[in-house]
Amino acid sequence: MRGVSLPARVSLAFALLALLVGAAALFVHAAAKDVEETFARLTRESLPALGRLEALHREGDLLALEAERLGDPKGRGGEERVARLREAGARLRAAFANHRSLRPNGATPAAEEDALAGALEELVSAAESLARVRARHPLPAPLPPEWSTAQKRLLRAAAAYDRAIHAALAAERGRVRTRRAAVEGRVRAHATTLLGGLLLVGALALGLGLATVRRLRFGLGQLEHAAERLGAGDPAARTGLDARDEVGRAGAAFDGMAGRIAGRQAVLEREVAERTSALAEAERELLQQERMAVLGRLLATVSHEIRNPLAAIGNSYHLLEATVRGHDEAADRALDRIGRSIARCDRIIEELLDFTRERPLAPREQPLDPWVDEFLATLDVPPSVELVRERGVPEPVRFDTLRLGQALANLVQNALQVLETEGDGGGRVFVRTRRTADRIELAVADTGPGIAPELRETVFEPLFSTKTYGVGLGLAIVARALHDQGGDVELTDEPGGGACFTLWLPLPEDAGASRAARTRQRRSSRAKGLGIRLSSASSAALTVDSGA
Structure with missing residues (x-):
């Protein structure tokens, strides 16, 4: 290295350093x-x-x-x-x-x-x-x-x-x-x-x-x-490495593979759970449909077999009334009780037949408020009860007059019976109509004691009743009448006490979607239950929605 200048040495050192760095690289x-x-x-x-x-x-x-x-x-x-x-x-x-x-x-x-x-x-x-x-x-x-x-x-x-x-x-x-x-x-x-x-x-x-x-x-x-x-x-195993280098890319590839395995496992578990749930629901629905079919045939047969002797009893009652009426006060009272009992049995048979009978819908457009006023005029309201009418839908609405009339009559009669049996015979029954952003409402409310909280889940079930008479199909018929038209019925508390049943129908622009779900709603409403429950009623609040 003698004779080599310092700059040359430095240059050579840097050259060697660069060579070594390149070789190392x-x-x-x-x-x-x-x-x-x-x-x-x-x-x-x-x-x-x-x-x-x-x-x-x-x-x-x-x-x-x-x-x-x-x-x-x-x-x-x-x-x-x-x-x-x-x-x-x-x-x-x-x-x-x-x-x-x-x-x-x-x-x-x-x-x-x-x-x-x-x-x-x-x-x-x-x-x-x-x-x-x-x-x-x-x-x-x-x-x-x-x-x-x-x-x-x-x-x-x-x-x-x-x-x-x-x-x-x-x-x-x-x-x-x-x-x-x-x-x-x-x-x-x-x-x-x-x-x-x-x-x-x-x-x-x-x-x-x-x-x-x-x-x-x-x-x-x-x-x-x-x-x-x-x-x-x-399945949650991951490396946590980033993809900055080869090891990171390998870790990222491993993480992707583990993620795909975990995702596929989750999908499979979810599909198994969904199919198991769907199978159980289908089995339950099929069982309920079979029980309802048997019940329908039984009710139709029993109603037919009872109506024939009931007609003979009615004819005998009219004959006795024409012969005995006015001769003895005790006999007159007995005739009145017989007449009321015959009418009650006839109403029970009609409820049974209405519940089992399949009627095609016949909807048509007409002004709702005038129709409600005319329909209420046909009902027998005791003088001690004040019927309060609140109007809010004067324009035409498309509905089945027979089905909606049957539901309205059942609710008004129930309100009158509650005021008669659980009050002093007086009170007020409110009938309101109202239009909201997405539906038409027809509400029937009373000033009675209302519905007890423990009855909220069963009040619309077939054969449920809080009275010592009747068969408990009135509210089930109301719910089915609304479901068949794409609507529903809701039960809430009336301010100040009492129950408020709200019947609602979809607006005309929503009717198509409601009709698409009508069959499913109807099946659900008829398969809610078959047990007969008898109990007393007090104040309550309930909303029943079948998915319409």
């Missing part, structure tokens, strides 16, 4: 590429294989569970359970075939997988044997002696399969650990070589190398921990 790039490829093989081959083996484990457990259910003497659906067992066996075979088909090209199956294949075939064969025995001897026939033999074979096969799958899982995890160790060994080797070169370029290169090593080790540790959690069945 090339070395770092090659090392990172090698680590990336090795780790990619780990992620591409070993981790999915672990997931597939875990799936095989679950499928084997499901197959054993279906086989155990097949021998339950109290179980139902024998043919369906046999089919489920065979489907479980087919799924297990398909899962194993898929596992082997995804093995890298040129890779030979491990000894553990060969043992697993044999155990799997024995398990599926034992399950099929058990299914054949059950198919030949369906419930409730007693189990044959060969059932015990097939069941023991299945238990042995299940135990062997469990040992084989655990051995395969342990072997695969060992391969993952070996490959991870190889990756870490490569990283350490590259780090050592890089450290020797970086010693020549100073502390800056050394710090950069150490940072690179720490980054790699942290990423690998995060991936390892996330892979172990995912393999243990935790």
